[in-house]
Amino acid sequence: MPPLQYGEAKNANDASADDGFCSIIRKLPPTPAGTVRLFDRGExxxxxxxxxxxxxxxxxKTQTVIKKLGKISTSNPDGLPAVTLxxxxxxxxxxxxxxxxxxRIELYESEGGKNSSKWRLGKSASPGNLGSVEELLFAHTDMLAAPVILALKLSVKEGVKTVGVAFADTSRQDMGVSEFVDNDLFSNTEALLIQLGVKEVLLTADEKNADYDLRKIRTLVERCNIVITDRKRSEFTAKDVEQDLNRLLRGDLxxxxxPEFDLKSAMAATSALISYLGLMSDDSNFAAYSLVPHDLKQYMKLDASALRALNLMPDPTGMGGGGSKNMSVFGLLNRCKTSQGTRMLAQWLKQxxxxxHAIQQRQDLVECLYEDSELRDELTTSYLxxxxxxxRISKRFQKGVANLEDVVRVYQALLLLPGLITILENGGQANDKWPELIEETYLVKLREYSSALQPMREMVEETIDLDELDRHNFVIKPEFDETLGQLKERLEGVRDQLDDEHRTVAGDLDMETDNKVLHFEQHSLYxxxxxxxxxxxxxxxxxKAYIELKNTSQGVYFTTKALKALTDEYxxxxxxxxxxxxxxxxxVVGIAAxxxxxxxxxxxVLAHADVIAxxxxxxxxxxxxxxxPTVTESGEGSLHLSEARHPCLEVMEGVNFIANDVKLERDVSEFQIITGPNMGGKSTFIRxxxxxxxxxxxxxxxxxTTATVPIFDSILCRVGAGDSQLKGVSTFMAEMLETAAILKGATRNSLVIIDELGRGTxxxxxxxxxxxxxxxxxxxxxxxxxxASHFHELTALAQEIPHVQNLHVVAHVDSKPDSLTGKEITxxxxxxxxxxxxSFGIHVAELASFPTEVVKLAKRKADDLEDFSENPDAANTTATTLSPAAIAEGTALVEQFLNAWASVAPSSSVPAPAPTEGEDVEMANGEGEGDAEVERDYAALVKCFAEYKDRFEExxxxxxxxxQTY
Structure with missing residues (x-):
């Protein structure tokens, strides 16, 4: 990390300046929520x-860098906390x-120099609107995530909710629209946000919080960890959008x-988007944007829960093991060599x-590079x-901020295209269909682009001095322009005269020109x-011929009248x-643009090849x-996976992953209930x-080892509570919201993954x-x-519905007398x-080194509440013949009975004597006293049972x- 600059800053500003600056800071409006404000102090x-x-x-990661500015006073009792960067x-x-x-960020700038008392907001930016700071932040660093921003307009007519959206990626100057009917839970809107990888959403301001549907959308967007920006309702009107689009869009149409113009709600959202991004105020945006419709049905629908449950993307908060790139599917698969490839991979995972046909085409390309190691290595190492x-460079060209280095970077890349075309023409010969696929996907386009860009290559060779590149000098050839050539000759003539003057002075002083005693140099001031x-x-x-300029510890600086004149001329x-x-x-940059x-x-095309590789x-x-894998049409075939593994978990250090088969057979076992011990692998299996x-x-x-996968129209998940409580949503409410979305959005061709539903109540x-x-x-x-469920009673569903199948994760149990549970679980x-x-919850608790007293108490209570049959089928007989309502009524009565017994049982009201220091826990209650306590508890149980017997019979x-007990 570069060193802090505080010491230098402090030396440049005295205490009075600090006091004045503190006063200025305190007079500014408070920083808005979710915003960080920085001040540009020059250096x-x-x-x-x-x-x-x-x-x-x-x-x-430390508060020791904080300094307190200003004099201590009533208005400034502790000083103003300050950090410099x-x-x-x-x-x-x-x-x-x-x-x-x-x-969001705000950058304040001084209006009149370093010590000015006037400061103004110079630049502001948000996750979806990086335009004003893009050059500052990404001039020398690749942008690995697309800053997609979306404006949303909701229309409700006769109970039908129509959502119109407009979205843009300003880094690529792409714009898109979509309009669709949504349900009460706005499931389609959520899927769209995930598909596009949206960073910021513009919504109509609702100061009174009176719009119920808008409030639901706001909750949904927050649940997806997307920034919300409120805009005036008047901005969501399509009044001027036609003329704005005519100026912004490429082409003459x-x-x-x-056809997109007929989407009225989407056009209203487009107007708000153009206004917020300030696109009309920058001439470089004119005739630069594309506009495309987005069809939700062209991609699988994913909800935010699926994105988290399947660990598709790195955790932006850094929580949940986000530190290792292999903890996300994106991090695991990302071997891309280019930033555009990295962005496209993230897009593919969300879409x-x-x-x-499109899936099989990608598969065949991956297979080609998978099998042809020579082509894969040369493609990635020598070219991509x-x-x-x-x-990024194109946008710099269009904005007019590019330089010759940008032009040269493009030129050097264009020089690689012929070689890239050659290796692709020679690759993939092991399979007859691969050359044709490579030709169709890459070669046709690359040849076309190489030919179209040939004039640009020639232009660079004619105008730029390529010999100077080895010295990292990016200059125009002097011979390219007559005036430039004449100026170059004049410069060289002045340099020759400077050398002559050096030799003249050296001769006069009887010294050598080797710069050992008499130094000839270029000074920043003289x-x-x-x-x-x-x-x-x-x-x-x-x-008198020599004019002394300065006498320092480094020596005596001097000049001559002739040298001074030559310096001015130079x-x-x-x-x-x-x-x-x-x-x-x-x-040149204009031509390149x-x-x-x-x-x-x-x-x-290059990004596509990079992702495939x-x-x-x-x-x-x-x-x-x-x-x-073998992929089948939607609605046809079943999900069959042999020895399936979780891609992220199998690469973890110290993990010996156990593979499992998955067989979701249509009309036979399409609904599978997985039960088993905690930590047994249920969640890993379904994920x-x-x-x-x-x-x-x-x-x-x-x-x-083998896989057959039908095309699913959506993957919907209910797994874990995430960080819902941090957002004021209870665990149970989060469960219900996500489950309601599944019930509304799931179809015959969806894959639904549910883990431990019902834990929150x-x-x-x-x-x-x-x-x-x-x-x-x-x-x-x-x-x-x-x-996956911890409700063993749920397995009774298989007796009522033919295509429901029960699975369980296996645990091996051995007798272990010295264990508190009497068993050892593997x-x-x-x-x-x-x-x-x-259930093996108590055994797992013992493995986790729970306190002995806690494990003993849990075992005793479990023995009180459960009596498992030696025959598993017999244990489930009652549950399989009764309705859920009857089971719930009966279990509630049993709970009431146990509570009644516990309230009168002596062991519940008389605490056991505490063990003395060093005394074994089991010896704390003497054998005689323990037996008497059991007798008293049993007597209380018999009495309580007699009171409840009639109700049990009814x-x-x-x-x-x-x-079954009698």
Whole structure:
């Protein structure tokens, strides 16, 4: 980390200046929520107040960097907290704040110099609107995530909710629109946000919080960890959008003739988007944007829960193991060599295909590079790794901020195209269909682009001095322009005269020109001048021909009238040369800008090849190589995975992953309930299936030995509570919101993954909900479902519905007398057909080193509440013959009975004597006293049972339980 600049800053400002600055800071309006404010102080940046603490805590990771400014007074009792950041540190902090932390930033600038008392907001940016700081933050760093911003307009007519959206990626100058009907939970809106990777959403301001539907959308957007920006309702009108689009869009087609213009809600959202981004105020945006419609149905639908449950993307908060890149599917697969490839891979993961032909085409390309190692290595090492981000450079061309270095970077990349075409023409010969596929996907386009860009190559060779590149000088050839050539000759003539003057002075002083005693150098203040060592400085004394400039510890600086005149002439000619070159550079950049459309399409082809190579490389480098899955049409075939593995978990150090088969057979076992011990592998099993299904639909290879995957129209998940409580949403409410979205959005061709539903409420309510939801999905929706549950009673559903199958994770149990539970559990992580007949929660607690007293108490209470049959089938007989309502009524009565007994049992009211120090816990209650206590408890139980016996006989479930007991 670069050193702090505080010491330098403090020296430059005295205490009175600090007091004045503190006064200025306090008079500014408060920093808005979710915003960090920095001040550009020239040589460094500063943050003050709460912003200083945020920078210190989240970036420097220490508060020792905080200084207190100003004199201590009534108005300033503790001083103003301040942190300073060098330019490099500020750029790093701002990049992280905008692209990872999802914060807004404000940069204040002085209106009149370093010590001015007037400060104004110079630049502001948000996660989806980086335009004003893009050059500051990404001039020398690739942008790895697209800053997509979306405006949303909701219209409700006769109860029908129509959502119109407009979205843009300003870094690529792409714009899109979509309009669709949505349900009460706005499931389609959520899927769209995930597909596009939206960073910021513009919504209509609702100061009174009176719009119920808008409030639901706001909650949904927040749940997706997306920044919300409120805009005035008047901005969401399509009044001027036609003329704005006519100026912004490429091509001659009028906006009103485009089919997208008929999407009225989407056009209203487009107007708000254009206004917020300020696109009309920048001439470089005119005729630069594309407009495309976005069809939700062209991709698999994913919800925010699926994104988290399947660990598709790195955790932006850094929580949940986000530190290792292999903890996310994106991090694991990302072997891309270019930033555009990295962005496209993220896009593919959020937009799995539903078109079988497109999926198979990607698969065949991955297979080609998977098998042809020579082509793969040469493509990635010799070509893709040397390709710049043409989108970023094109935008610099269009904005007029590019320089000759940008032009040369493009030129050097264009020189690689013929070789790239050659290796692709010679590759993939092992399979007859691969050359044709490579030709269609890459070669046709690359030849076209190479030919179209040939004039640009020639232009660069004619105008830029390529011989100077080795010295990192980017200059125009002097012979390219007659005036520039004349100025170059004048400069060289002045340099020759300077050398002559050096030799003349050396001869007069009887010294050599080897710069050992008489130094000839260019000074920042005096220009060209001479310097003698202090020892030889007396050589010029008394000589009128020499003009002494400065006497320092480094020596005596002096000049001559002739040298002074030559220095002035050299400066004048140099300025004239630079002005002329700058005008020529502007012309060259302008010509280069005309090739932007071709460069951007070339960029897409290279990004596609990069992602394909990345998928092939990651498939080969896995602990066990991935295989090419067989993908079938939606609604046809079943999900069959042999020895399926979770791609992220199998690469973790110290993990010996146990593979499992997955067989979701349509109409036979399409709904599977998985039970078993905690930590036994239920969650991993169901998530592995979800990840593999998604990988298959992006065209990737999958971690199995064989795989057949039908095309799913959506993957919907209910797994874990995440950080809902941090947002004021209870665990149970989060469960219900996500489950409601599944019930509304799931179809016959969806894959639904549910893990431990019902944990957020009481056992009886949780079981009732789990049963009802499962029954609805299994009978009404008929989706493919993997349901991991701790409710063993739920397995009774298989007796009522033919296509419900029970699976369980296997645990091996041995007798262990010295264990508090009397058993030793070994988790085998294998999934097999059938029902797990008991829970191993107490055994797992013992493995986790729970306190002995806690484990003993849990065992005693478990023995009180459960009596598992030796025959697992018999234990489930009662549950399989009664309705969920009858079971719930019976279990509630039993709970009431146990509470009544506990209230009168002596052991519940008389605490056991505490063990003395060093005394064994089991010896704390003497054997005699323990026996007496059991007798008293038993007597209380008999009495309580007699009081409840009639009610047990009248309740269907408890009656059957008693019949099996007698």
């Amino acid at each position: 460094f940046f500063s943050a003050f107040g709460p912003d200083a603490y945020y920078v210190a805590t989240h970036h420097y 060098s330019h490099a540190v500020a750029q790093s902090f701002l990049r992280d704040a905008l692209t990872t932390k999802q914060l 009028q906006a009103s003739t485009r 799995p295909l539903v078109n079988l 790794s040397k390709m710049p981000d043409f989108h 220009g060209y001048c001479f310097r003698l060592t202090r020892k030889e400085g007396s050589a010029i004394k008394g000589k 400066k004048d000619v140099t300025k004239e040369y630079e002005r002329k070159q700058a005008s020529l550079v502007k012309e 005309s090739y932007c459309p071709v460069l951007e399409t070339l960029n897409n 990345s998928l092939a490389t990651s498939a080969l480098n896995a602990p066990i190589a991935y295989i090419k 592995s299936a979800g990840v593999i299904a998604l990988l298959a639909q992006i065209g990737a290879f999958v971690p199995c 009481s056992t009886y309510d949780g079981f009732g909900l789990a049963w009802a939801i499962s029954e609805h999905l299994a009978t009404e929706t008929r989706a493919s479902v993997l349901f 988790l085998l992580y294998k999934v097999e057909p059938g029902v797990c007949d008991q 309740t269907e479930w408890t009656k059957k339980v008693l019949e």
